[in-house]
Amino acid sequence: MDQTLQIGDTSFHVRIAGEGSPLVLVHGFPLDHHMWDAVFDSLAEQHQVIAIDLRGFGQSDGYREIVPMEMFADDIAAILDALEISEQITFAxxxxxxxxxxxxxxxxxxxxxxxxxxxxRAIADDEVQSRARRIAAEAVLSAGMEDVPVNMLPKLLAESTRSEQPEVATALTEMILRQDPRGVAAAQRGMAQRPNVESWLNEITIATLVISGEHDVISPPEEMKGFAAKIPGAQFVEIPGAGHMVPMENPTALCEAVLPFCRDLE
Ligand code: MLT
Incomplete structure (x- = not known):
């Protein structure tokens, strides 16, 4: 179920289970594949689920000074090659x-x-945000991950999650603390230079599902609904009782949105 793939100078960790069409799960920042734990088994009842630790996160290495989003995408294509998955995937x-x-x-x-x-989000960072990311990258490299959870948790989880599901806050805190500052800094720098992709949206021709947590303050539902409307035929679903970390905060509703979307298109 857990596999290590050596690709060039980098060792990638992936968790794989289930049968059916491949569904690749890609975690957020600064996390690893465990952010999918609460939905993994349900999704694996319908799919071959592949949950990846991105370069520099979880049990994957391959540290760089900066990892642009393009490099992460190329890594995923290389991981699919290494796993000999030639069938088209659902990317989540x-x-x-x-x-x-x-x-x-x-x-x-x-x-x-x-x-x-x-x-x-489809938009890029503004000057202030990208500068803040570069400062944050330096901070984790010099001071480590210790201060990161306390700063990030109020933005990642809905207030109701923090009060009613303390175990989710604990799991998220521990996940953040486990990450290597080198991987975290590299991804921060990569996100700081990511492009605005709004002009790509109306050219997306594959079936697309856009999911937002009702209380997400990092990528608010209204903003996500706005870019979903620009992707031809895209579906938009708002998940109640969740902030930014929908698969951890409301795993049942997440599966109820994802599984029919995939099944209907089989
Ligand atoms: C994430 O959850 O991956 C981060 O919030 C992304 C970001 O910092 O823009």
Missing amino acids: GLSMGGYIGWQMWQRHRDRLSRMILLDT
């Missing part, structure tokens, strides 16, 4: 995983049958 990416999804579409669209974009 959350937040940074969604930024990588745009690059999968741009660079590896022949590998995609459909795309699920969760709690993500």
Whole structure:
């Protein structure tokens, strides 16, 4: 179920289970494949699910000074090659995983049958945001991950999740603390230079599902609904009782949105 793939100088960790059409799960920042734990088994009842630890996160290495979203997308294509998966995949990416999804579409669209974009954005950072990311990258490299959860959790989880599901907050905190500052800094720098992809949206020809947590403050539902409307035929679903981390905060509703979307298109 857990596999290590050596690709060039990089060792990638992936968790694979189930049978059916391939569904690739790509985590957000600064996390790893465990953010899908609460939905993994249900999704694997219908799909061959492949949950990846991106370069520099979880148990994958391959540290660089900067990892652009394009490099993460190329890594995913290489992982599919290493796994000998030639069938087109459903790509599901959350937040940074969604930024990588745009690059999968741009660079590896022949590998995609459909795309699920969760709690993500189509616009780039403004000057202030990208500068803040570069400062944050330096901070984790010098001071480590210790301060990161306390700063990020209020933005990642809905208030109701933090009060009613403390175990979710604990799991998320531990996941963040486990990450290697080198991988975190490289991805921050990569996100700081990611492009605005709004002009790509009306050219997306594959079935697309856009999912937003009702209380997401990083990629708010109104913004996500706006870019979903520009993707021909895209479906938009708002998940109640969740912030930015929908698969952890409301896993049942997430599966109820994803599984029929995939099944209807079989
Ligand atoms: C994520 O969840 O991946 C991050 O919130 C993305 C970001 O910092 O823009």
